[in-house]
Amino acid sequence: xxxxxxxxxxxxxxxxxxxxSDAGIPFLVGGAYAFAHYTGIYRDTKDLDLFLHRKDADRxxxxxxxxxxxxxxxxxxxxxxxxxxxxxxxxxYSSGNGITGIDEAWFAHSVPAQVLGCPCRVPxxxxxxxxxxxxxxxxxxxxxxxxxxxxxxxxxxxWERLLRRFDRYWEVLLSHxxxxxxxxxxxxxxVPDWLMRELLSRAxxxxxxxxxxxxxxxxxxLSPRNYRVDxxxxxxxxxxxxxxxxxxxxxxxxxxxxxxxxxxxx
Numbered sequence: 001x002x003x004x005x006x007x008x009x010x011x012x013x014x015x016x017x018x019x020x021s022d023a024g025i026p027f028l029v030g031g032a033y034a035f036a037h038y039t040g041i042y043r044d045t046k047d048l049d050l051f052l053h054r055k056d057a058d059r060x061x062x063x064x065x066x067x068x069x070x071x072x073x074x075x076x077x078x079x080x081x082x083x084x085x086x087x088x089x090x091x092x093y094s095s096g097n098g099i100t101g102i103d104e105a106w107f108a109h110s111v112p113a114q115v116l117g118c119p120c121r122v123p124x125x126x127x128x129x130x131x132x133x134x135x136x137x138x139x140x141x142x143x144x145x146x147x148x149x150x151x152x153x154x155x156x157x158x159w160e161r162l163l164r165r166f167d168r169y170w171e172v173l174l175s176h177x178x179x180x181x182x183x184x185x186x187x188x189x190x191v192p193d194w195l196m197r198e199l200l201s202r203a204x205x206x207x208x209x210x211x212x213x214x215x216x217x218x219x220x221x222l223s224p225r226n227y228r229v230d231x232x233x234x235x236x237x238x239x240x241x242x243x244x245x246x247x248x249x250x251x252x253x254x255x256x257x258x259x260x261x262x263x264x265x266x
Contacts, residue, residue, distance in 0.1 A: 004044040012084035013048040014116045019067060020050070021118065025060050026107060027052045029115045030092070034122040035145055037113045039152045047088035051102050051123055057093040064089075097221050097240060098247075099169070100131040109158070125153045130165045133172050136222040147180045154190040163195065171206075172222070174199040216242055 020027050028034075031049030036042045052060060061080040065071045070083040078094035078101075094101040109124035129149055132142045150157075166173040177196065181188050218239035219227035230236040 008085070009087045010116060012087035013089065014118060015084065016048060016050070016064065016069075016082065016089045017116065017118045017120060019063060020060055021120070023059075023063050025052070025056050025063065027056065027060065027091075027120075028106060028110050028123045029113065029120050030123050030128070033115045034113075034128060035149070037111075037115075037122050038125050038128075039145075039148050041148060047090055049090050049092055051092050051106060053102055053104075053107075054093040057091045060091050095131060095134070096224070097134055098244060099134060099221070100127075105161075109161075125149055125156075126158055126162045126165065129157075129176075130162065133166075133176050134169075134222055138223075138226060143176070143179060146176050147183045150177075150180050150190060151184055151187060159192055159195050163198075169221075170199055170202055174203060214242075218243065 017029070028051040029049070030051050031047070032043045032045035033048075050060070057080055061071050061073055061082065064082040069089075072081040075081050076096065078092065078096060078098070080091040080093075082089045082091065092102065106123050106127050107121075109126070110121040111124065113120060113122045115122070129146055132146055135142060163170070163173070177191050177199070180191065184190075215236055216239045217227055217230040217234075217236035219230065220238055220240035221243055224240060227239075231238045
């Protein structure tokens with residue numbers, strides 16, 4: 001399966017997994033390995049993605065540094081990097097937009113797997129879907145992974161938990177589910193009818209609500225780079241900055257992963 005990567009690179013990845021395992025640092029193997037676990041589809045990957053709580057990511061980077069890995073901390077504010085020669089391991093504890101950070105649910109619902117011959121755990125399929133759904137860059141869009149994930153393991157999804165994850169970002173969830181229905185019209189029943197009706201009813205209510213009073217571009221949550229012009233030149237308020245402030249409020253319905261609210265402004 002790993003025909004595109006050298007024995008040395010695969011050895012470095014295995015070494016990282018073994019070091020963290022031996023040290024008792026909890027982690028989940030994500031990226032291409034988790035995707036292959038759920039779908040049977042292997043895509044070549046230039047690095048190993050490990051998902052950790054923030055405190056454990058700090059412990060892991062210290063451990064790898066002590067074992068002669070070259071390390072970089074706080075890269076982009078949401079991950080550490082470790083290099084063995086030119087081989088990369090990412091230690092991920094948050095996300096670029098801050099919405100899909102690693103919390104206890106990632107571990108509580110994780111599943112056992114074998115990666116590079118090592119026993120480990122991979123993230124829940126729901127959290128993989130949730131985190132990838134917000135990545136819509138020109139050079140990085142994993143829509144095909146989302147549809148394949150739904151096709152292969154959607155029947156076992158905890159759909160109520162996934163809806164809670166998206167919460168005030170329900171339109172993002174709906175958009176991906178509509179793409180799935182287009183791609184696989186013979187498998188539409190994988191997504192429960194109650195969920196589609198709930199999301200479509202929210203969309204219907206949003207039509208009645210009309211425009212927001214604020215001129216905000218929430219595209220920045222999905223692609224900070226490609227929606228930069230909206231803020232710099234076209235007079236829109238930065239929806240990413242606005243969203244961060246909203247999430248700091250005490251209202252639990254505004255916290256990603258919290259209980260569903262009343263849809264908010266849509």
